[in-house]
Amino acid sequence: xxxEAQRPPSIRDVAGRAGVAISSASAALNDKxxxxxxxxxxxxxxxxxxxxxxxxxxxxxxxxxAFTVGLVVERDPDVMGDDPFFGAFVGGIEESLGPRGYAxxxxxxxxxxxxxxxxxxxxxxRRVDGVFLNELLVDDPRPESMLRWGMPAVGIxxxxxxxxFPTVRQDGTKAIVEALRWLARIGHRTIAHVAGPLRYVxxxxxxxxxxxxxxxxxxxxxxxxxxxxxxxxxxxxADRLLAVSPRPTAVFCANDLTAVGVMNRALDLGMxxxxxxxxxxxDGIAMGGYTRPTLTxxxxxPRALGRQSARxxxxxxxxxxxxxxxxxxxxxxxxxxxxxxxxxxx
Amino acid sequence: xxxEAQRPPSIRDVAGRAGVAISSASAALNDKxxxxxxxxxxxxxxxxxxxxxxxxxxxxxxxxxAFTVGLVVERDPDVMGDDPFFGAFVGGIEESLGPRGYAxxxxxxxxxxxxxxxxxxxxxxRRVDGVFLNELLVDDPRPESMLRWGMPAVGIxxxxxxxxFPTVRQDGTKAIVEALRWLARIGHRTIAHVAGPLRYVxxxxxxxxxxxxxxxxxxxxxxxxxxxxxxxxxxxxADRLLAVSPRPTAVFCANDLTAVGVMNRALDLGMxxxxxxxxxxxDGIAMGGYTRPTLTxxxxxPRALGRQSARxxxxxxxxxxxxxxxxxxxxxxxxxxxxxxxxxxx
DNA sequence: TTGAAAGCGATACCAG
DNA sequence: CTGGTATCGCTTTCAA
Numbered sequence: 001x002x003x004e005a006q007r008p009p010s011i012r013d014v015a016g017r018a019g020v021a022i023s024s025a026s027a028a029l030n031d032k033x034x035x036x037x038x039x040x041x042x043x044x045x046x047x048x049x050x051x052x053x054x055x056x057x058x059x060x061x062x063x064x065x066a067f068t069v070g071l072v073v074e075r076d077p078d079v080m081g082d083d084p085f086f087g088a089f090v091g092g093i094e095e096s097l098g099p100r101g102y103a104x105x106x107x108x109x110x111x112x113x114x115x116x117x118x119x120x121x122x123x124x125x126r127r128v129d130g131v132f133l134n135e136l137l138v139d140d141p142r143p144e145s146m147l148r149w150g151m152p153a154v155g156i157x158x159x160x161x162x163x164x165f166p167t168v169r170q171d172g173t174k175a176i177v178e179a180l181r182w183l184a185r186i187g188h189r190t191i192a193h194v195a196g197p198l199r200y201v202x203x204x205x206x207x208x209x210x211x212x213x214x215x216x217x218x219x220x221x222x223x224x225x226x227x228x229x230x231x232x233x234x235x236x237x238a239d240r241l242l243a244v245s246p247r248p249t250a251v252f253c254a255n256d257l258t259a260v261g262v263m264n265r266a267l268d269l270g271m272x273x274x275x276x277x278x279x280x281x282x283d284g285i286a287m288g289g290y291t292r293p294t295l296t297x298x299x300x301x302p303r304a305l306g307r308q309s310a311r312x313x314x315x316x317x318x319x320x321x322x323x324x325x326x327x328x329x330x331x332x333x334x335x336x337x338x339x340x341x342x343x344x345x346x
Numbered sequence: 347x348x349x350e351a352q353r354p355p356s357i358r359d360v361a362g363r364a365g366v367a368i369s370s371a372s373a374a375l376n377d378k379x380x381x382x383x384x385x386x387x388x389x390x391x392x393x394x395x396x397x398x399x400x401x402x403x404x405x406x407x408x409x410x411x412a413f414t415v416g417l418v419v420e421r422d423p424d425v426m427g428d429d430p431f432f433g434a435f436v437g438g439i440e441e442s443l444g445p446r447g448y449a450x451x452x453x454x455x456x457x458x459x460x461x462x463x464x465x466x467x468x469x470x471x472r473r474v475d476g477v478f479l480n481e482l483l484v485d486d487p488r489p490e491s492m493l494r495w496g497m498p499a500v501g502i503x504x505x506x507x508x509x510x511f512p513t514v515r516q517d518g519t520k521a522i523v524e525a526l527r528w529l530a531r532i533g534h535r536t537i538a539h540v541a542g543p544l545r546y547v548x549x550x551x552x553x554x555x556x557x558x559x560x561x562x563x564x565x566x567x568x569x570x571x572x573x574x575x576x577x578x579x580x581x582x583x584a585d586r587l588l589a590v591s592p593r594p595t596a597v598f599c600a601n602d603l604t605a606v607g608v609m610n611r612a613l614d615l616g617m618x619x620x621x622x623x624x625x626x627x628x629d630g631i632a633m634g635g636y637t638r639p640t641l642t643x644x645x646x647x648p649r650a651l652g653r654q655s656a657r658x659x660x661x662x663x664x665x666x667x668x669x670x671x672x673x674x675x676x677x678x679x680x681x682x683x684x685x686x687x688x689x690x691x692x
Numbered sequence: 693t694t695g696a697a698a699g700c701g702a703t704a705c706c707a708g
Numbered sequence: 709c710t711g712g713t714a715t716c717g718c719t720t721t722c723a724a
Contacts, residue, residue, distance in 0.1 A: 007410075008472065008496075010701055021711040026703060036709060053470035057407045058701025061716050064353075066403060068451070077437030077649055082632045084427035091423030094454035098464075103473060105414070105449045108440035118444075124399030126354065127449060150354075231636060260636050267638060286428045287633050290577060290606050292613060303423055356717055367695040372719060382693060404717025407700050695724080701716105708711080 009050040010058075018046040029054065069097065069313055070128035072107045074115040074135065079230070080108060082257065084285040085302045089134070092306025100314055102129075116141075123151040130313045132156060133165065136201050152316045154309045159201035166316055166325035168309040172282065172332035175298040176209040176252070179280050179334050183250045184217045186342045188278065192223040192248035194237040194258050203229075206254050206282060223248055227258045234261025242269070242277075249277060249343040256281035256288050256297055263291065263339055278340035284332070294337035304329040355396040356404075364392040375400065415443065415659055416474035418453045420461040420481065425576070426454060428603065430631040431648045435480070438652025446660055448475075462487075469497040476659045478502060479511065482547050498662045500655045505547035512662055512671035514655040518628065518678035521644040522555040522598070525626050525680050529596045530563045532688045534624065538569040538594035540583040540604050549575075552600050552628060569594055573604045580607025588615070588623075595623060595689040602627035602634050602643055609637065609685055624686035630678070640683035650675040 015025040020039060028035045028043040029052075035043070046052075060066055071093065073086060080086065090104065097104055105128055109115035119142060122128045130152035133142055136159065143164045146153045155167040183191055193210040196203030207224065214221035225240050227233035234253060238261065241248055253259035259281030266277045273279060273293055281288060284299025308327050315321035361371035366385060374381045374389040375398075381389070392398075406412055417439065419432060426432065436450065443450055451474055455461035465488060468474045476498035479488055482505065489510045492499045501513040529537055539556040542549030553570065560567035571586050573579035580599060584607065587594055599605035605627030612623045619625060619639055627634060630645025654673050661667035 056471040056473040061403045061407045062702040080437035081430040081434030086433050088427030091426035091454050103451045108437050125402040127402040408718040
């Protein structure tokens, strides 16, 4: 890859060819005052002739900024493909990043230890100017450590209460309330929940919402089993739930993948969905519209979440945002499809 | 974000505290010869005390290397989430990148024009040291322009024939042959194909494979309609195919999403799958195992493809790989599930 | 073995 | 308005 590797023109080349000082070239190129119109025009034209593109490395060193933000995803590379959140979230981030000249550095780590290393590298290196804190854990050490490193960050759905960095939230509680109340209204009395791993704040939030609504409705809120946000986890959770008596007639799942797993297990056991078992998911992934029956779910907006959080992060980096800023995207909505409905035996 | 923003220790701080020259510190830190063991030990210990992490910006400028590679994804941010290839591919890339100290910069562009801009920025800027060329088009301009820019690249499944950069391929032809021959063997005589947009080489390759096998089998290879690799595209393609006479009894689709669309349309029309229509997809996405009936498909390995192509790209960047290098990952395999089988009326 | 100094490419300050 | 120069943090000669 070296044959005709002539290095790209630098600002010196431009200045030289235009017969001006480097500083003038810099000012002209950056639309800064202090250069006569005529000189500016000449510099610009030379730059164009040469095909000059400012080196991001030089700029970066000088500006003490990487013009890059980091996203660390803690997930086994093997299941990365099954995660629709990732792509949509990245898509949203890019919408904000691109126009402002920033790039996104992605790091995939298979476990918490590797993820910590990932953050440390990105932050210690100053390879990025800020990071996204996503899928937060209860007592997550990352926010504190980013603060200690002096690394700007934004928290995505950090749960209720204070957070040391700006946050972006999408409330899903109201939609959960609506979904569960609806289930009760159409006759369900035994409603179960397949939670996500309770080390995640979003898993806890959904569980809390479930409990509080059921209590409110005078129903038993204790029919809960912990899944792992995967299809397989849902499939297996279904077996546990369907073994209890009285058997639940409806299940609210912490995410869609789990819900599809539950639904398929029920179907595989010869049950009818929703007649024998109603299933409701959470996320609103496209797949929910492709399964049969189609999945009733609570639809979130990963893309908007990405877009907003990137906006906040850049504002924070550039100093125009207080640390306690809070943003939110429109609440998650209940999307009624066909996996939930009245129980056959009321 | 500025209160106690003391800048992180630089190599000068380390050298100063250790009472040595910067160059000695550099040598010690990089495991280079020219420093006595004793001095080295002292430097290392000071570096540790100070929590020194080499600045990636300085290193980058000096080394004339960004230690970053770029992936440009041409896709509407809205459907990024539906694309399981992206996540898995990125996961694979990271497996090779991380250990070698490189990062991945991702750029999402909604159309070809934006994607071209994306490449130009990454390349012109020298923000990245190399790029992945994925989802190649027939007569794709990107390889040539990367060559012109002197930007290392690798082509992922660039189709048959020469390619100006190293390539990584996963052959799927044999599996397609096997799948179609199997359909014929179990009695299908009218087999259709829902192609991908034919501007993509991989769409053309799959179509060519389809045609050649059907010709070989003495069947009519002309029952082809063009989809767009989406679920909706498949759903609509099904309507077109089911209107022709004689009606096909089996459909091979260019990807899984399309196949699920075709299958669902058939089910929605009250047909039985596979009794009335057999459906075979391509990709092997997890969802194929979640639909009912489960999807028979040809399973590819996006993660392995990512891992291999990143390996090649880094080798190319670091100069240890010829431009005509070719790598491949194990061929795609036919995965028989339940969406395809003997036709009910033979 | 060690240290001094020259880049890398850009920005920013300060004289002229 | 313009040009020179220091600076960012590191690597890499090149002398001592």
